[in-house]
Amino acid sequence: MPLAPAPEASLGLSERGSRTVLATCPHDCPDTCAIRVTVEGGRAVKVQGHPDHPPTQGALCTKVSRYPERTYHPERVLQPMRRSGPKGSGRFEPIGWDEALDSIATRLKAIAARDPEAILPYSYAGTMGLVQGDGMSARFFHQLGASLLDRTICASAGGDALAATYGGKVGMHVEHFAESRLILIWGSNSIASNLHFWTLAQQAKRDGARLVCIDPRRTETADKCHQHIALLPGTDGALALGLMHELIRQDLLDHDYLARHVDGWPKLRERAMAWSAQRAADVCGITAEEIVQLAAEYGSTRPAAIRLNYGMQRVRGGGNAVRLVALLPCLVGAWRHRAGGLLLSSSGWFRPARNDAVLQRPDLLAGRRPRTINMSTIGNDLLRETSPAFGPKLEAVVVYNSNPVAVAPDSGKVVAGFAREDLFTVVIEHFMTDTADHADIVLPATTQLEHWDVHTSYGHTYAMLNQPAVPPLGQSRSNAAIFRALAERMGFDEPCFSDDDATMARQAFRQDIVPWDELLRTGWVRLPMAEAPFAEGGFPTATGRAIVDAPGLGVPDHVANYECVQSDPDLARRFPLAMISPPARNFLNSTFVNVKSLRDIEGEPRVEIHPDDAAARGIVGGAVVDVINQRGRYRCKADVTGRARPGVVNGLGIWWRKLGLEGTNVNQLTHQRLTDIGRAPAFYDCLVEIAPVAPHA
Ligand SMILES: Nc1nc2c(c(=O)[nH]1)N[C@H]1C(S)=C(S)[C@@H](COP(=O)(O)OP(=O)(O)OC[C@H]3O[C@@H](n4cnc5c(=O)[nH]c(N)nc54)[C@H](O)[C@@H]3O)O[C@H]1N2
Numbered sequence: 050m051p052l053a054p055a056p057e058a059s060l061g062l063s064e065r066g067s068r069t070v071l072a073t074c075p076h077d078c079p080d081t082c083a084i085r086v087t088v089e090g091g092r093a094v095k096v097q098g099h100p101d102h103p104p105t106q107g108a109l110c111t112k113v114s115r116y117p118e119r120t121y122h123p124e125r126v127l128q129p130m131r132r133s134g135p136k137g138s139g140r141f142e143p144i145g146w147d148e149a150l151d152s153i154a155t156r157l158k159a160i161a162a163r164d165p166e167a168i169l170p171y172s173y174a175g176t177m178g179l180v181q182g183d184g185m186s187a188r189f190f191h192q193l194g195a196s197l198l199d200r201t202i203c204a205s206a207g208g209d210a211l212a213a214t215y216g217g218k219v220g221m222h223v224e225h226f227a228e229s230r231l232i233l234i235w236g237s238n239s240i241a242s243n244l245h246f247w248t249l250a251q252q253a254k255r256d257g258a259r260l261v262c263i264d265p266r267r268t269e270t271a272d273k274c275h276q277h278i279a280l281l282p283g284t285d286g287a288l289a290l291g292l293m294h295e296l297i298r299q300d301l302l303d304h305d306y307l308a309r310h311v312d313g314w315p316k317l318r319e320r321a322m323a324w325s326a327q328r329a330a331d332v333c334g335i336t337a338e339e340i341v342q343l344a345a346e347y348g349s350t351r352p353a354a355i356r357l358n359y360g361m362q363r364v365r366g367g368g369n370a371v372r373l374v375a376l377l378p379c380l381v382g383a384w385r386h387r388a389g390g391l392l393l394s395s396s397g398w399f400r401p402a403r404n405d406a407v408l409q410r411p412d413l414l415a416g417r418r419p420r421t422i423n424m425s426t427i428g429n430d431l432l433r434e435t436s437p438a439f440g441p442k443l444e445a446v447v448v449y450n451s452n453p454v455a456v457a458p459d460s461g462k463v464v465a466g467f468a469r470e471d472l473f474t475v476v477i478e479h480f481m482t483d484t485a486d487h488a489d490i491v492l493p494a495t496t497q498l499e500h501w502d503v504h505t506s507y508g509h510t511y512a513m514l515n516q517p518a519v520p521p522l523g524q525s526r527s528n529a530a531i532f533r534a535l536a537e538r539m540g541f542d543e544p545c546f547s548d549d550d551a552t553m554a555r556q557a558f559r560q561d562i563v564p565w566d567e568l569l570r571t572g573w574v575r576l577p578m579a580e581a582p583f584a585e586g587g588f589p590t591a592t593g594r595a596i597v598d599a600p601g602l603g604v605p606d607h608v609a610n611y612e613c614v615q616s617d618p619d620l621a622r623r624f625p626l627a628m629i630s631p632p633a634r635n636f637l638n639s640t641f642v643n644v645k646s647l648r649d650i651e652g653e654p655r656v657e658i659h660p661d662d663a664a665a666r667g668i669v670g671g672a673v674v675d676v677i678n679q680r681g682r683y684r685c686k687a688d689v690t691g692r693a694r695p696g697v698v699n700g701l702g703i704w705w706r707k708l709g710l711e712g713t714n715v716n717q718l719t720h721q722r723l724t725d726i727g728r729a730p731a732f733y734d735c736l737v738e739i740a741p742v743a744p745h746a
């Protein structure tokens with residue numbers, strides 16, 4: 050049944066002929082805001098945070114407030130295009146949809162006839178929608194038998210670590226942070242990347258709570274906390290062990306909670322006993338006093354909550370570190386109170402409500418078991434030849450919802466891979482990104498204002514609906530519509546390939562948990578969930594108890610970075626500065642970099658360096674510098690600032706390469722080695738040296 054976009058019932062048509070439509074922010078962010086889109090004369094003129102959606106509280110971030118500017122951007126790709134110059138030149142000519150779809154189908158059929166595993170879908174979270182993310186596209190690639198993609202680029206180290214500890218990606222309700230008395234903001238620049246949590250933390254602060262920020266960088270969030278602990282990147286596991294040591298030594302444990310709800314506490318206790326505050330402090334590059342005091346506060350303040358975020362798991366030992374931090378609330382029984390415990394991700398709460406098998410149809414594989422390619426090693430994998438271990442050389446990549454040439458690690462390799470003349474690349478995009486520049490065929494996608502979708506969230510527990518506010522711009526089509534048309538050209542006749550977008554949106558959730566009527570009416574549905582879900586244990590593990598000694602993983606320990614003085618002293622002599630590359634506040638990964646009003650705020654690609662490190666290298670603020678290591682060079686401007694701690698530099702991400710000073714971005718320097726748990730990239734585990742560029746170099 051085709052559905053017309055329904056105007057928000059309470060508002061309807063106003064006298065000025067303007068109407069509002071209920072929508073959802075599609076971006077990869079924990080906040081998943083409810084949006085009211087104002088449409089006038091068929092044009093979306095304004096987006097606002099919905100005042101009635103509890104997590105959104107009527108506010109949007111600066112970036113998403115610019116969503117109409119992005120949607121109506123003059124450089125939007127609005128028709129299919131075919132490459133007319135060398136790979137990567139960015140030269141294209143317009144073609145019709147029929148020609149585009151026919152040429153893609155012809156090419157994919159020919160490759161699939163030899164081996165469908167030579168075809169790879171490449172996608173991430175350009176939109177987090179369940180329909181325009183992996184709905185029709187998943188059906189398409191399952192039917193085809195293409196290689197599977199391991200979607201690890203962001204959160205799988207922490208996600209798998211949390212699941213190994215608690216049985217799923219579950220934690221506190223975000224709303225309850227407002228009642229906490231102590232909040233550790235750990236590996237999170239909340240003001241930049243989790244704004245609606247920050248509002249709650251501010252509320253708690255006004256009511257007398259203490260906020261402690263644990264981050265190598267002095268972020269805008271750290272500025273506003275009572276205390277900032279600027280540890281070295283990749284040392285969070287050591288900090289957690291040092292805190293445990295002190296909780297034991299100062300006898301601040303909740304013995305009853307540990308005995309009843311944790312499996313393997315004695316083994317963790319033994320491990321922590323080896324980590325005196327001094328030993329941990331030496332590894333973290335902080336003082337023992339900071340650890341002793343933080344443990345005293347954490348062990349004696351009720352309720353105490355940890356907002357852990359993914360920034361601290363982008364290092365070799367990220368998985369172990371998350372397991373250790375995640376266990377801290379058990380030591381002090383913080384879970385007993387609804388405003389105590391920890392939140393890394395709430396996405397596991399949606400599991401029972403989701404109909405993934407219906408939406409994605411893995412059964413279409415019909416017994417075939419294609420190989421899996423890790424998206425984080427796309428640089429290496431595009432350059433591999435056919436071999437028994439790897440399988441067939443990649444001959445075609447279909448990219449949607451992602452910009453791998455800018456965001457994947459070790460860009461030198463990624464660019465070389467996408468520059469292969471014998472690789473057939475289709476990119477479905479809004480803009481001519483660095484990746485689209487390397488396509489053979491570019492297809493125009495709709496934005497969130499132009500298509501249906503439904504959303505879960507990894508920072509709150511409301512299922513959300515997105516209704517189209519305006520028809521597709523130009524010749525653009527939704528991802529689902531594009532894969533539907535491709536399926537037809539490929540001759541896939543299973544009835545699921547004719548489901549329209551709204552039908553798929555309705556299929557995505559179980560009706561008894563997230564009723565479609567309610568989604569249409571309100572725009573969101575709150576999941577049923579206990580207020581203090583683990584007050585009496587009951588974690589979603591097999592035994593209901595938290596796990597210390599996980600099968601195959603052992604008891605968690607601090608794991609040093611790949612690139613640090615302990616692991617590789619020679620490398621550390623050549624490249625003595627640790628570089629992290631967290632997001633810039635006004636971009637969303639590489640999205641919005643081309644929106645002028647936002648780029649004007651961010652200025653230019655830059656690396657933050659501490660005044661002492663800058664002075665030692667003859668670098669002054671604003672100077673052009675080369676950031677170098679064994680993988681390459683990234684030229685940008687130096688920002689000499691106390692936001693960087695000594696020994697650590699911050700290369701704020703993720704600029705489009707082509708907007709960089711020399712056509713590179715920070716990922717020219719990052720590597721493809723994977724984390725201890727979750728097969729994820731270690732973006733923030735990276736040594737560099739920085740040198741000023743001579744004025745006439
Ligand atoms: N404005 C904005 N918001 C975003 C994004 C964006 O690009 N821009 N990206 C979105 C996405 S995809 C994600 S995954 C999330 C990411 O958001 P977060 O999960 O919060 O992760 P990051 O932003 O990578 O890093 C957060 C903080 O961790 C710090 N950090 C780096 N290394 C370490 C370490 O070893 N230990 C500790 N303790 N801290 C460390 C960084 O300096 C940074 O301030 O945000 C989402 N929201």
Ligand SMILES: Nc1nc2c(c(=O)[nH]1)N[C@H]1C(S)=C(S)[C@@H](COP(=O)(O)OP(=O)(O)OC[C@H]3O[C@@H](n4cnc5c(=O)[nH]c(N)nc54)[C@H](O)[C@@H]3O)O[C@H]1N2
Binds near residue numbers: 482497631632703715
């Ligand atoms: N150095 C460094 N690298 C990083 C990170 C870091 O912190 N430092 N962060 C990492 C993290 S956490 C992540 S999540 C990844 C993010 O990597 P990606 O998921 O690739 O994120 P974006 O760069 O935002 O690119 C998303 C693209 O999808 C497109 N898009 C949006 N909506 C749609 C749609 O409906 N249809 C189609 N076809 N396209 C759409 C957008 O235009 C955009 O170009 O980057 C990672 N890379």
Ligand SMILES: [Mo]
Binds near residue numbers: 077202203204
């Ligand atoms: Mo991410």
